[in-house]
Ligand SMILES: Nc1ncnc2[nH]cnc12
């Protein structure tokens with residue numbers, strides 16, 4: 443057992459240097475207002491804001507849909523391969539400071555193709571930055587292509603078709619956007635097709651939607667990982683099943699706070715999840731919109747829930763063991779975390 447923190451500053455130092463993996467990050471949600479303005483200027487696009495401060499002031503949300511309306515509007519400045527590269531590289535440079543060593547990144551191709559930017563433009567710029575992040579920063583990453591659940595399954599099939607030439611660079615498919623009214627079962631056929639193609643399957647479920655949506659994601663979509671999953675806690679049998687199956691939950695505390703999934707971080711279910719034996723991880727979701735990257739998510743949650751060093755280590759380890767990397771990579775990462783903790787506390 444690791445010792446108790448002697449001070450808030452010691453906890454902050456511990457979190458700051460801890461190696462991390464991020465498993466729930468929408469690359470379009472890392473678009474900082476400064477870059478939004480720079481790209482708007484570069485591409486001669488009008489945006490309905492006069493300053494960076496005005497953009498930030500607009501980021502007050504009451505629910506998921508409030509946020510999504512602004513998120514899709516923000517994407518309008520992304521037009522060229524270079525734009526997607528710059529967006530993605532800015533994310534990696536930022537999380538390098540947070541000791542992120544591995545990231546499994548979502549992108550929303552339909553958010554681009556529906557406004558006339560080709561699938562190839564979006565993915566090639568993103569992949570080029572992922573390659574640069576590996577060689578320049580030592581951060582490994584994978585790409586997960588999400589289907590927008592407010593659109594039809596037919597649309598999702600068309601997107602899977604566009605992805606065909608890129609499948610060796612796409613690790614999996616996900617499901618995001620407006621959850622309520624768009625249950626996972628709406629996408630059962632396209633997920634089956636994706637799985638046949640060897641793609642991993644993940645889905646947002648239980649963020650705003652009921653436990654029944656989580657069950658559908660498990661049973662109909664046969665997910666390999668659950669994004670959010672908060673509302674699973676309302677169903678004891680479901681929690682038992684998730685724990686027994688060793689399902690990883692990609693939890694996003696500051697997102698949950700910003701979207702009013704929880705009223706206060708002190709009421710966040712993360713500690714309950716750990717206590718119930720769930721493999722929970724901490725992630726940033728859309729850090730530019732929700733006010734925090736990985737270290738902020740770890741630290742503010744640790745403060746609010748008074749997490750011990752061992753719990754913080756468990757969360758960081760879960761990020762690596764819940765990744766889609768191979769066993770050798772995971773073992774090395776878990777060893778690096780143990781070594782970091784031992785050296786930090788000189789135990
Ligand atoms: N938190 C979230 N939930 C659903 N769709 C999203 N798209 C981007 N962020 C999302």
Ligand SMILES: [Zn+2]
Nearest residue numbers: 468618646727
């Ligand atoms: Zn998300």
